[in-house]
Amino acid sequence: MALKEGFDADDFKRRMEVYGMDESSIRYEKLYVERDTKIVLSTQKRDKSFVEPHVLRTSDLDTLKRWVGLPDKLFEQHGRCALKCPPVPTNWLPPGIADDVTKGDEPQQKLSARHHEAIGRATYAYLRGPSSAVARYKKNIELHFKEFLVPLWLFREVIVEPGAVLHFGAGMHTLLASKVWVKDGGKISSSGDLTVNCSLLQGA
Structure with a gap:
């Protein structure tokens, strides 16, 4: 909470x-x-x-963060993390999906259960942690949830x-x-x- x-x-x-x-x-x-x-x-x-x-x-993750998340400024205190940051998923994107998102095209590949779980973790980290740590996943998250x-x-x-x-x-x-x-x-x-x-x- x-x-x-x-x-x-x-x-x-x-x-x-x-x-x-x-x-x-x-x-x-x-x-x-x-x-x-x-x-x-x-x-x-x-x-x-x-x-x-x-x-x-909303379809914008930054708007959602303003509504239900924690401000990024809470995690910075004299250049150090002031609060415990949620874990950031790594290497969870299937091959090609990152490129598809960069081009603005919706990825055609179906995600596995493992990737769905990772998207959930990335979303939580974006909302309840410093968004810059998972900024590269923003478009993927927005495409996944739509709204x-x-x-x-x-x-x-x-x-x-x-x-x-x-x-x-x-x-x-x-x-x-x-x-x-x-x-x-x-x-x-x-x-x-x-x-x-x-x-x-x-x-x-």
């Missing part, structure tokens, strides 16, 4: 602007998870949520009471709020890749 936190008077407004949102985009003021209960936020039919997310769409969809769950305030669970389903999700308060014994969990972007975080 990635966490983006900070606070000042206009902080929440700036955070919403990253996703193309403003005050008029807030459909639900408050999400309250009662003691010893569980709320699931998901786009899967079997886990239908009582609220609807905004669905963000990235991110459910954005937007609230002004989220409160998770003791013994309560706020769970997010499979896939990428972003929780965007002005304030997130997870009381002792409460929990936020995810079956996929969750980004929590808030102005004020308490108790987690």
Whole structure:
């Protein structure tokens, strides 16, 4: 789970602007998870949520990194890596695919399960690490996924009471709020890749 936190008077407004949102985009003021209960936020039919997310769409990996990843500047401190960087896959491209991408043509070869796994690792390294380390894979990743969809769950305030669970389903999700308060014994969990972007975080 990635966490983006900070606070000042206009902080929440700036955070919403990253996703193309403003005050008029807030459909639900408050999400309250009662003691010893569980709320699931998901786009899967079997886990239908009582609220609807905004669905963000992009085919650009750098835009996706702004939405759900970590800024490159976090990994540089006085010329040294300030955070642990995700591992970078090496030599995972089938022969010819790198050349095809360079020419702007979609590769015709079918990828093996090993290559699919490597693309996933490269994507994670791009989003959650310094993008320059895997910049050569950017076009391959974009061709592979075609379009990235991110459910954005937007609230002004989220409160998770003791013994309560706020769970997010499979896939990428972003929780965007002005304030997130997870009381002792409460929990936020995810079956996929969750980004929590808030102005004020308490108790987690």
